[in-house]
Each structure stands twice: as structure tokens, then as C-alpha cells.
Amino acid sequence: MHYTFTPLESWTERLYNHLSISTPEQLNMIDIAAKLQIWLHFADIESTAMDREGLYSLIIDRRLSKQQWEDFGHELCHLLRHAGNQMMLPDLMVELQESQANNFALHFCIPTFMLLKRPIPCLKREFIEDICTTFNVTYSFAEKRIEHFENQVMHFRFTEQINRLYLQQSLVGN
Template identity: 45%
Template sequence: MTYFLTHLEEDIKRLYAQLQISGPAYVDMHRIAAEFHVWVHYEDTGSMMVKHQGLYSIILNRALSPEEQWQDFAHELCHVLKHTGNHFKMHKLFRELQEFQAKQFMYHFCVPTFMLLQMKLPNLRQQATLQIAQTFHVTWAFAEKRLALFEQRRAGIRFQKEFTSYLMRADKVAEKEIVYQTKEAAHETSEVYS
């Protein structure tokens, strides 16, 4: 089945190409941070992004597992790369939009679709989830959610293709019916003169 990347998936593929990272084995959070001129700090606080005098820092909670820190890093990296404004001074709805975007970015940055498409995932869901978690160094819950997003997208593409095919067949049937009705109408309205 042909898979069409979304705009977000294309953006992330371009980011990884810019970073010259082609597979999960080459992903290194600190190298990525350095490439984007972002300082990474570990504190006893919630993870966040801070911009001060044009410099970016991502603060990660030191009590989190490496997998959770990687996930939080990706979330905060989205704010660095795509968002502007003071989170505390912006309208609640705009802040919620940015958080939604950062969450989507996080799932796709930590487990990029173009890399998932290169994998042969097991048919059993638990085994596929485990393979994603281990390969991309994310938590089980994260891998489970990312697999669900991937499957939903594939199902959507499959539905779109089947629906388009159905519409094309319906158009051909309708075309034939119109031709038939036109011929019938012409035959019925014909008058024979002798």
C-alpha cells in the first residue's frame, strides 16, 4: 500500500535529513540539541523550554527515565522550532493549540513515520509496540499511542483509496446509464414516416 506523508511527517523527514539522520540508531538528543543551538539542562522541575536573550534552553526533569526525557525533549523542541510568544501571556486557546501541536510533533519526531515505514512490524500488537519502544527508545505507553496513530493514518489512506475507487466505478455506471437513457429516449421519440 502506498503511504502519503502528512505535512508534519514531511517536515520531520526534512528535519532528520537536515541532521543527516537516516535511522533510529543515529538519533542522539544532545547532538540534535547542539545542531539547533539549544542548551539542555536537567533540573528537579517540570520539563520546559526557555528563551532568554535569543538563546534557547530545554530544561528536562532529571527524575524522569531517559525515554521520558527524550519524549519531553521532542515536545519542547517543537516550541523552539515552531512557536513564538510567552506561554504565560498568550490567550488560553492559542496556548492549547501550541500544546496540541507540540504533542503531535513529539509523537512523530520520536518515532518518525519515514523510519516506521522501513520496519517490518510484527502482526501481534504487543510485539509491535515492544519493537517500537525498544527501537526508538520511548516508553511502552508512548509506543502504543504512536502505533495507534500510525494505524489510523494507514486505515484512513486505505479508506480514501477504496472510496475514490468506488466513486470512479459509480461514475462509470452513471455514465453508462445516461447513455442508455439517452438512446432509449431517442428511440421512443423517433417517429417513423412512410
């Protein structure tokens, strides 16, 4: 299948290449945090990211199970792609950052370049369950990621069809 990566998907793949991570089995938040020089802590509090004058720390809620990886992806976005203390930012900026972090987590926790290598079963439910197991995420998270992936594939196919139509029209018009 031909697929065009979004800028975030390309950025994520470059990050993983930089970290020498190419398979789902290598997705380990402790190793990733160490490679990125981020202090990683587990505590009985809500997951959060902190930047103290360039010293990065992530606190992951240890009361969670599979959602820890999802929270790691979300909070990592704040460290790698955002600036500012959310307590000092306007509400709309906080909403934007949270939306971006949610989207980032989907692509970081289930990278497209790895997803494209997975066999796609006949039933969507089976694909979602495979993603849950392979990437250690919750069903609802995997379901959202597959919906994003489907939308990208459909957008790519639509764009290809439109381009073919324009090409045909330009050839007929000449």
C-alpha cells in the same frame, strides 16, 4: 505498502534529512540540540523550553528516564513551531500549543519514515514493545504513536477505496 505522509510527517522527515539523521540509532537529543544550536540542560525541574531573543534553551527533567526523549520532542516543538510566552497567552492558545506539542513529539520521537522501515509483528503488543526498545520511549507513548499510525493507514486505505468507487461511478456514468 503505499502511504501518504501528513504535512507534519513530511516536515519531520525533512528536518531529520537536514540533520543527516536516517536511523533510530542516530536519534540522540544531545546531538540534535547541538545541530540545531539549542542549549540543552538537565536539571531536577519540569522540562521546559525557553527562547531568549533567539537563543534557544531546553531544560530536560533529569529525574526521568525514557520520558526524557519524549519531553525533548514535546519541548522542541515549542521552540521550532510556536511563538510567544505561554504565561502571556490565553488559556485556549496554551491548550492548542500543548496539544500540538504532544502530537509533534509522537512524530518526532518515532518518525514515520523510520517506522515504515520496521518489520510489523503479528501481535500489536510486540510491535509496541519493539517501538519502545528501538526508539527509547515508554510503552504508553509507543502505544499512542502506533494508534496514530494505524489511523493514518486506515484513512489512506479508506480514501483509496472512495476514489476507486468515484472513478468506477464516473466511468459507468459516461
